[in-house]
Structures are given as C-alpha cells and as structure tokens.
Amino acid sequence: MASYETEHASDDTQRTSERPRRPDLSSFFSMMSEITTDSPQERNRPGAVPVPADMSTAYRTLADAFRIMQRDNENADTDMMEQMIESLMSSAERPPTEVKGVEEEWIAQLERVSVKKLKKDADCPICGNAFSEDPHPLLVRLPCHKTHVFDLECVRPWLLLNGTCPMDRIDFAKQIRERRQKQLEEIKKNAAPEDEEEEWDGLYG
Template sequence: MATQYEGNSPTPYPPRLRAHPSTVEHNVQFAEPRRTSRRVDMASFFSLLNQLSEPSGTQTPHNNPHATPTPVDTAALFRLLQDQLQTLSATAPTADNRDFLDQLVASLEADIHDPPTTLRGASQEFVDSLDRVARKTLAADDDCAICKVPYLEDEWCLVVELPCKGRHRFDLECVGPWLRSKGTCPMCREEMGRKKPPPVVDDDDEDDGDMMYA
C-alpha cells in the first residue's frame, strides 16, 4: 500500500533496468555479468542515491547542487531497497535466510512511512575502505547472509568484513546498498561509518578548570 509519500504521480526514479555488465559500482568494474541466480538489480537504487545528498549531509547532491532531498525521495530510496530484499526473500533457499531478510524488510517500514529528510547511512568512502577478505581464506561453505550464495561459487565476488564487534562478512554488492542507506551492520545493527559527535562539556567542569589556573 502506498504511503502518504508514494502517490500515483510518476516515480522520482528511473525505471528498473539491469545494469550493463561494464557498470562500475563501488569503484570496482566487472568485465562479466555476476550471479545469474539470487542476483539483485540495484541500478535504480544507485541512480536515485546519486541524486540525493551524501549521508553526512555536508555535501550537495551530485546532479543538482540547488536541490534538497524531500521525504518523497528518501521514501522512494528505502522502497527500492525493500523491494529487492523482498525479491530475495521470495526465493530464499532456507527458512533462516527468509526470516533474516523479512526482518530487514520490516525494519525499513518506518523509514518508508516516516522518512528522514536526510540519509544517515555510511559514506561511499567508508564503503570503499572496508577490509577485503582474501579469497584463499574462504571456506567452501562460507556464504553471504543476504544472498546465501557461497562466495567461492562466484569467480568475481568481493567479500568485505565490517568493523562491527561480530566482524560480519558480506558480498560487497549485497551489503553496499544497506550501508549507504541505513548505516548499520545488517546482522547486529551496530552503527557503521558515522562520525561521533564531540563530547559535551559540562559548564560546571569548565568553571572548575578555570579556577585551577586562577
């Protein structure tokens, strides 16, 4: 059901088209198509994301420096992510994977029905800097918690390890959209890539410090 931010007017994002094999995502260019099964198409997601402000809110939109993202824009972005997770859930190979994906889908409802005015996800620089996991260290049954495709079945798979306490690993293509929009680890929900606000200094503490040097 459409929310107050999703009417019958033309959608603010381009129609979904499978990205060309040479499309560059996450600063990594792939020469061949990847994963014919369990492969999500995030071309529309990244197209809309590029029109919005950076998650930090300190940079202007790429295509229109005078534009300000609206709740309609951010709701549409979260809806695109939710749609793709629902597609994966519908073809989940295990009940546990379906439950996990359904939890991610449900967690996006609040963002769709009451969207933030700015995205609070991790920056692209943070995503690009994630630790890559060497292929030779992967076991045959190691797989991505999102798509559940064993890493070694994909010749071109890029596995990244998040800096959360659980050091959770994912296929970069799977976890990238979640990080850019939500800014948390999909598994433990620990916040990723956000700058911590400066500590608040109590006025009394400042006064005490001044008296020491009086």
C-alpha cells in the same frame, strides 16, 4: 568425461541466466546519488535537501530487492531479512529528513576479504549465495565482527541507507556522527577557551 563437463557447463549457464545473484540495483544507486552527495558542501546547499518522496522510493526499492533475494534464497536468514525489510518499509512510510547511512568513502575503505580465506560453504547473509560460487567475488568484512562478511554489492545499498551491520545492528553511521561531533566540540573548545561575555558583546556590538 567430456559429456560430464559439457553437461555441467550448460547447467551452470542455465542457472546464471535464470537466477542472477541478486536483483539489478542500478536504479537504486542512481537514486542514492541524487539523494546523497559526496561532499559536505554540496549536501549543505539548500537545493540539495532530499525530497521525502525520493527518499521513500529509495527505501522501498531496496525493500523490494531484498524481498526478491529472500524469495530466491533457500538458506536465507529469514529473521534477519524480515527485520531489514521491515525497517526499510517503515522508513519508506516515514522518510527521515536526512539519510542515516554511511558514506561511499567509508564503504570503500572496508576490509576486502579473499574468498580463499573463508570456509568453503561460507555464504552471503543477504543473498544467501555461496561466495565460492561467485566467479568474481568482491567481499567485505564489517569492523564489528570477523565473521560478518558480505558481498559488497549486497551490503552496500543497506549501509548507504542505514549504516548498520545487518547481523548485530552495530550502528556505524551513529559512531561516525558521534566521533565527528566530539571532534567539532574539541575544535570549538580549543578555538574559544573562554568566555561567554565576549560573545554577548558581539551580539550587541
């Protein structure tokens, strides 16, 4: 019995040291914090406009990390990962002027899921690791579907850059932008119920 446990433990240690759950994305996240800032005032500051080269690097860095995950992962959803990598690479080629992802605050309020509430063999669609094998699982559920559960650290970089669910491509960032736009229009409507003439006078006044 003792020998089984020892063997088992050493096996585990070996596996973790050989194969980390996912590539180190710390350089990606420091890049993202340079590109995006949390406060809208900061973002509107002229100097805060992202440099296209930085943007390209951010997309490429994440694509590279996803390639490593895909290579190391036997149960990978190949199609999904292919599409994610392809989308990242095409954004790297033609970086948008503005990151189309969601904000950290939005990610922070995502529903946390206990690993005990999931099927035993449930795994992360991105890295393919079984949640139950993670000694410190930190799982989030996207609002699109109850089975769309990911390791927070796997889906966070994707959400920051793309703002979509990798599985059904529901565009959360777009939903947020449209909701904000509507709110702005409401505010405008309420603040200036009529009339264009006044504005016209104002221009020449």
